[in-house]
Amino acid sequence: MKLNLAENLTELRAKSPLVHNITNFVVMNYTANALLAIGASPVMAHAVEEVEDMVAIAGALVINIGTLSPIWVEGMKKAMLAAVKFGKPIILDPVGAGATAYRNVTLSELLNTASPSLIRGNASEILALAGSNIQTKGVDSTANSTDSLQAAKLLSEKYGCVVSVSGATDVIVSGEKVAYVDNGVSLMTKVTGMGCSASAIAGAFFAIQEDGFEAAISAAAMMGVCGEKAFEKTKSPGSFQIAFLDSLSELSPEELVELAVVRLL
Numbered sequence: 001m002k003l004n005l006a007e008n009l010t011e012l013r014a015k016s017p018l019v020h021n022i023t024n025f026v027v028m029n030y031t032a033n034a035l036l037a038i039g040a041s042p043v044m045a046h047a048v049e050e051v052e053d054m055v056a057i058a059g060a061l062v063i064n065i066g067t068l069s070p071i072w073v074e075g076m077k078k079a080m081l082a083a084v085k086f087g088k089p090i091i092l093d094p095v096g097a098g099a100t101a102y103r104n105v106t107l108s109e110l111l112n113t114a115s116p117s118l119i120r121g122n123a124s125e126i127l128a129l130a131g132s133n134i135q136t137k138g139v140d141s142t143a144n145s146t147d148s149l150q151a152a153k154l155l156s157e158k159y160g161c162v163v164s165v166s167g168a169t170d171v172i173v174s175g176e177k178v179a180y181v182d183n184g185v186s187l188m189t190k191v192t193g194m195g196c197s198a199s200a201i202a203g204a205f206f207a208i209q210e211d212g213f214e215a216a217i218s219a220a221a222m223m224g225v226c227g228e229k230a231f232e233k234t235k236s237p238g239s240f241q242i243a244f245l246d247s248l249s250e251l252s253p254e255e256l257v258e259l260a261v262v263r264l265l
């Protein structure tokens with residue numbers, strides 16, 4: 001399989017797709033900035049009254065359950081149904097899956113509403129979603145991404161979607177296909193919203209690349225390489241958060257190809 005990482009990033013910047021996010025209070029601002037920095041166009045909209053209209057004009061819908069409450073869940077379901085109606089890709093970030101019964105029940109309701117194109121979570125979340133009896137530590141992972149390969153395969157099969165598990169190695173599964181992306185730095189786990197940004201950026205790639213496996217790999221590689229570039233500038237979490245945004249905007253398609261470490265299994 002030939003990966004078109006450079007072409008995908010070039011096309012993303014040329015088309016600047018609108019990415020509709022229903023996301024959490026913690027990361028809303030940072031995620032919007034991450035989408036702008038890479039060259040996409042973000043909008044955050046969760047009101048039941050408008051989500052359908054917003055999905056209609058967006059290139060992708062990102063559902064993130066980070067700070068969920070019943071009225072938001074209603075908006076998420078309505079938006080997901082609209083995405084199916086208009087043929088728009090849905091990205092699901094199951095933030096904190098396994099931490100509380102409410103998150104687990106809501107996730108199963110959302111997944112019964114519509115199948116996403118991509119589920120992107122950390123290893124604990126993916127294991128919990130696949131039915132492992134693990135207690136997630138809030139929103140942070142306590143498991144290794146490579147240990148969740150079977151769980152990712154199970155979810156990919158069950159929902160007919162791509163599954164991307166973030167961690168030291170990002171594991172991307174689409175049916176029988178598996179890719180490992182070895183980029184990134186551990187400092188990324190010390191900045192809130194990195195996983196949420198990975199999901200939002202995946203939304204931007206899904207908006208311009210129909211092959212979901214390739215879109216998910218491109219997003220994971222972009223995140224990891226930009227993390228490494230930011231780490232060259234600073235080793236502290238506060239300034240890293242800013243340096244990472246700068247890297248998203250500065251990284252050239254050629255550098256992405258040169259620095260991405262993608263293993264297709």
Ligand SMILES: Nc1ncnc2c1ncn2[C@@H]1O[C@H](COP(=O)(O)OP(=O)(O)O)[C@@H](O)[C@H]1O
Nearest residue numbers: 122166167168184185186188189194195223224
């Ligand atoms: N130990 C690590 N080493 C390198 N990169 C990492 C590490 N952990 C996470 N990342 C990267 O940080 C980003 C966010 O992943 P993660 O922290 O797993 O998500 P979340 O914030 O949802 O828990 C991803 O791009 C991932 O590749």
Ligand SMILES: Cc1ncsc1CCOP(=O)(O)O
Nearest residue numbers: 024026066139193194195196
């Ligand atoms: C800390 C926190 N609490 C609820 S949502 C959230 C943000 C999680 O962001 P990420 O999964 O990207 O670390």
Ligand SMILES: [Mg+2]
Nearest residue numbers: 095122195196
């Ligand atoms: Mg997360």
